[in-house]
Amino acid sequence: MRTWTVDSLGARIAVYEYGDPLAASTVLLVHGYPDDHRIFEPMIRVLGQRVRIVAYDTRGGGDTTVDDPDSVGNYALARLTEDTFAVVDSIPHRSGPLHVFAHDWGSVQMWETMATPRAASTFASFVSVSGPSLDHLREVSRARAVSLPQWASMATQLVRSWYIWSFHIPVLRRFVPSMMVSLGSEDAPEPKRRNQQRGIALYRANILRRLLSGPDPKCEVPTTVVVPLHDRFLSADLADGLERWIPHLQVIEVDAEHWWPYTHPEEAAGLLLSQDGERPAEIPTDVSVLLIR
Template identity: 35%
Template sequence: MPPSTSTTTSADGTRLAVYDYGNAEAPVLICIHGYPDNAAMWGPVADLLAEEFHVIAYDVRGAGESDQPSSTSAYALDRLQQDFRAVIDAVSPDRPVHVLAHDWGSIQAWHFVTDPALTDRIASFTSISGPSLDHAGYFLRQRSQAALRQLLHSWYIFYFHLPWFPELAWRRGWAHRVFDRLEKQDAGGRSIGDYVNGMKLYRANVVSRLIRPSERRTDVPVLAVSPEDDPFVTTPLQTEVTRWAPNVTVEVIRGGHWMPRKNPGLVAELVRKHTREVAGWGT
């Protein structure tokens, strides 16, 4: 069944498209997509979880049907946190929510989960292929073989910081051919705006966070899911976080970066398992 659609407005006036898969009496699960996706990516996962959760997805600013701010500063993590807060205030003002996030959705969700102001609003966090940028800043300072390997995997981040050329490459279709080979999956449902606007996420946050990382901690139960064939994010970067998140469980699985698209059944099962352990369901 297709979700109902509404909008909510963030603190700076940005309108966000919100998709509600029903089951309003169930625990709320907020799904946050990454780059260059939009909330439609979560459809197959939401369908599998809709009997157990009140599933909510939203288009991150710049993507899908949400507003597309023109300034790079509008995509800073603190602005994304205001968006998240606007969504949960609208759909679950009185109960903590479970969070499922992928790629840049996970990067921003780590920012939310490690903010003491939101500690009592988040019941659990399932993170797929996305680290905290602050944690990554400390990880890369180790100057270890694992850190060097991650830098090699992160080549595209330096590319996204180039002026004007990455936008041109997306608009002309050149970049699609390169990234399609890396994704090895159907990337349907994306617009040029999803590709172009989302690069501002990198430009607004990556360099400053890696150079001057903050010590961000959380006691929220976290499931860190690392596909072993991810061409962009290595397993150590995602899973060596017990210093910051002592209540973390690690799952290294077979598969690639776009696991929510390619294997929604596995994603749904991981969420069920994690939230049952957190909430004591089925015990």
């Protein structure tokens, strides 16, 4: 592992490199809440030396530091996008295609990155796992709000998102992270306590604001959306309608829970390698739990 730090708009981003630095392709791993880059360690071991691997701790996680961590504005999606491009630009002697694999909040923030003019010329592919676009979520919510048959779907997702709303209540947000751990599923990795508290700012800075207004969703990068069918935080039908604004899209349903990249690293690594046209025999990329629609 090689490490370095990148300065980005009031933050110092901790970056980690694995694999072969001379490989033809590079993969960028972006973690979610309440994790840090270590969530991908099982995947990284499977990927080995086949590709160059770059991961980083996002704001609110791991060894990345923020000058004013109490300022919610420091965790806005625009700042997170600047962080991503700062990390990309810091990769020494980068060449060849760059593929992105993002999970949970890492995926939420990468949808913002994918909507920028620079995205199509920077990224060769995007794999999104358990992290919807907030702009897509806003449009879906508005459509379902005026359709009585879809109210049940809306209500189900609101219940699944109980923790998000509690993050906005000062009295509750101190206790919710530990509650999530006690109620969490068995597939979850051991959370880092400081990540749990710091990462709350990601939700407070973006969720309500973006669900009220924002730009139309946009993504011109070839995209694979992975939907774990047993995700207790997100409804599978949140992927409905993505084809209206993503020209190159496939949706894959997996028989797994929320932390699929952590619990099924061979499948996750195989899917990521397939984005680069590589299908090594020892890594299953067409396993029975994958249902493509």
